[in-house]
Amino acid sequence: MTDDELDQRVRASILSEELDTSRVAAAVRSQIQTQRRHVRGWAVAAAALIAMVLAAGFSYRTFRREQTPQLCVAAAQDHEREIVNGEPRQWLSDLTAIQSLGAKQGVPASAIAALGTTGYSLERGRLCFLKKQIYLHLVYVKDGTEYSVFLRPLTNEAPFGHSVREVSVGAEDSAYFQTTRLTAVFVAGHSHAAAAFARAGARVLQGLPS
């Protein structure tokens, strides 16, 4: 028997067998459908999770943009009008009078005094409105540069943390933080100058008894 004859016999014999593939085909189709449903379920869950994370991130950013930077923008604009452009305002220059004015608004006299121990000298103060809220606006001087410090007792506004955060608003440098009692915003015309004063201020204000 030659190879070809042998191959032909084997091939003919095996290929003549009846094969029922329907059961395997049905099982494969069923498994594929199950896995597709499974994958679809996971895809929906993953998409929902991503959407939730994006929504949370967007809400947080919106919240941050609404709460803190807008306050800094208002403070920087106030600093530019009243300090840089020198628009006429009535200021108090006596420390006791300023402390008394601040105390009426809930800013402790000790806070104003403490800021004076940081190497910055208090020059004048007055009340002003930032974002429809009353702030004690203090002007400090160091090396010929004027710094605005805006203080307000902590009420029911959304907290933005005890660490000093720095933002640039136009030409002004702004930094802000909160203590257990106060919200403080610092503004200066030089880059990082407000942040340097804010860090020194944070150290002394956070050390005050609450």
Add this chain to the structure above:
Amino acid sequence: MPHLAALLRVARRLTPEPASAEDLVQETMLLAWRGFRGFQTGTNARAWLFRIMFNVFHGQARRELRVPDLPSRGVRPMLQEAAEIAEALGALSLEQRTVLLLCVVEGFTCREAAGILDLPMGTVMSRLSRARQELRESLAPMAKEAYR
């Protein structure tokens, strides 16, 4: 579902039970579906499927620490001729039977079979040659019997 019959035909001669053969083919098709991105368009889909099946088969055999080397009890040929061939085929070693099924029954070239089984082509050729020789020897007495 393309090539299902060919896969099942070979699987039934690799595994001891028809149910195992169906499981093997089912797993092969599912792996092919999951890994379809790995298939290169324009290449031999049939060879690709067989390669998957033999990978699954050898993986199972390794896990179970045995290779079914016995004649398949799952094949029930209807004719005397087919019964004799099935018996002779079952007497071959698994390696020889595999090469013979791929090259002789399924029509793969030795090069394609070598690719499917991940073997050198020389090994495939020598296994095929030995398989034919043993099959010829097994079938010879039966042929004599038939002509007596």
